[in-house]
Amino acid sequence: MPLTMLSLDPAPFPLLPAIAGGGCVPGPRLHAPRRFCWPLRAASVAPPAAEEPSAAARERLESLSQVAGVLGTQWGDEGKGKLVDILAQRFDVVARCQEFFNENTQCVIGNGAVIHLPGFFKEIDGLESNGISCEGRILVSDRAHLLFDLHQIVDGLREAELGNSLIGTTKRGIGPCYSNKVIRNGLRVSDLRHMSTFTAKLNTLLRDAAMRFKDFEYDNKILKEEVEKYERFAERLEPFIADTVHFMNESILQKKKILVEGGQATMLDIDFGTYPFVTSSSPSAGGICTGLGIAPRSLGDLIGVVKAYTTRVGSGPFPTELLGKAGDLLRASGMEFGTTTGRPRRCGWLDIVALKYSCQINGFSSLNLTKLDVLTGLKEVKLGISYCTDDGNTVESFPADLDLLEQIKVKYEVLPGWENDISSVRDYNDLPETARLYIQRIEELVGIPVHYIGVGPGRDALIYK
Structure with a gap:
């Protein structure tokens, strides 16, 4: 819009x-x-x-x-x-x-x-x-x-x-x-x-x-x-x-x-x-x-909605995209297929650089982190925390140059995953400690609180933090 x-x-x-x-x-x-x-x-x-x-x-x-x-x-x-x-x-x-x-x-x-x-x-x-x-x-x-x-x-x-x-x-x-x-x-x-x-x-x-x-x-x-x-x-x-x-x-x-x-x-x-x-x-x-x-x-108040990972449909750069089995696993677990077109969505780790850029543009007061439950069962989860060029120079923000974006290297921060099903959790403190750590790290990196956490497809599968 x-x-x-x-x-x-x-x-x-x-x-x-x-x-x-x-x-x-x-x-x-x-x-x-x-x-x-x-x-x-x-x-x-x-x-x-x-x-x-x-x-x-x-x-x-x-x-x-x-x-x-x-x-x-x-x-x-x-x-x-x-x-x-x-x-x-x-x-x-x-x-x-x-x-x-x-x-x-x-x-x-x-x-x-x-x-x-x-x-x-x-x-x-x-x-x-x-x-x-x-x-x-x-x-x-x-x-x-x-x-x-x-x-x-x-x-x-x-x-x-x-x-x-x-x-x-x-x-x-x-x-x-x-x-x-x-x-x-x-x-x-x-x-x-x-x-x-x-x-x-x-x-x-x-x-x-x-x-x-x-x-x-x-x-x-x-x-x-x-x-x-x-x-x-x-x-x-x-x-x-x-x-x-x-x-x-x-x-x-x-x-x-x-x-x-x-x-x-x-x-x-x-x-x-x-x-x-x-x-x-x-x-x-x-x-x-x-x-x-x-x-x-x-x-x-402006609330920014962000998946616990990243997806996109169609063509275009996608720095944190996961190809092969890893991407297929996220796609299947998250049912990542276009609602209108049925096209499979491309999947990848949460891109913190793109998220910070989005937060700067919009001035969000809080975030709604959705589909956290999709990450359940992974031994580790990653956050794409910065971009750099082939020669190691840091790219400070999300670039407009698509050639640069296609060649960019992503630096990841690795966090421990969680095994327990979280779809029935409704209190933030009842989430596994590693899931809370993941959320807290996102808040630290983007500087905006996560007030709503989606843990399942149901309308009531939402945690208010």
Whole structure:
């Protein structure tokens, strides 16, 4: 999302962004299979009522600021949705750049998101078929950009052109949609209210794609069918459309509690990630403000979500990647396969250099360490604590130069592992001593406390520290 808020794309921010597989593109996103607005995220279906939280949990949750954010620190798939689902129970508004719907909150898809209406309505239909009414519960920014099927087709054609140098996109059309936004010929939700000019604008997008790609099919019949489809969409979407900038700022003035979730993650940020192997929006803290239209001074606590190890999908540098059996073991134990695409994720040790870089950019107040249980059974665990060149010179921070990043050497710190199953542990002091040592060492190296620790896939498998 620039936080790509409400982008409904797996790239930017969650705060009112849309989702990548479905309706909205880059912005913060809330949960994987739902994707109507990639940068922003409305909220996921409310989970079953959980048992009463412990005193420690209540204290931690109640101490959060009026406007709080949850952002990914690595290359995505850190497990942000689980924490957001839990926190959402104590907030009035949940905004995102990706998908997300919580039954007990007002959900917002912000201007930073891109929204794929067929995917959006499919999600709405799924929710309502399960007895969850969305009427008056989801707001879609009139400034959010529309992601068309043509964007998805173009995304695939672009990747095919790149051959072996492909970026590794999800082919959801997020990049092409943001491209149109930036060159100022994209269509926004507000354009649906002016169908007299909508046809000409959509014709421009289709014509440009046909001129650029010989395999892109386009004629007047296709244009007519698209326009007719979007006339129906316009009527159905109208009750959801709102000036979300006004809504968000009024909510702040009314002292409502607001939770923002970013899509994608910091290392996929268009500016700060491993460019060009990144998303098309800003899923770092700055994307919250630009993707939702709220002032920086409104932001309070920002929670960075980080796996106990590192993963990434698609192409691009990965300094701590484990190849061979070691990587396969982590992948199998952590079920590291793309939620939307099913692609196997590349796995490696926790990269402290990249994590510190992410923390600097976002200014996190605390961290949520997820999937600690996946490391159970390893005789030793490693932390990639620094980078150096072939000649031994230390690289002070995460470099922009991909050639350097591909050749970089990682210095590791080796810590003892633990054998005992930790999935049922709910008190920090009940964790094995070596697991606590691992967490404490991460805190020391990045200078930020770990307040939430995931120890299993269950919603309640969370330790509040």
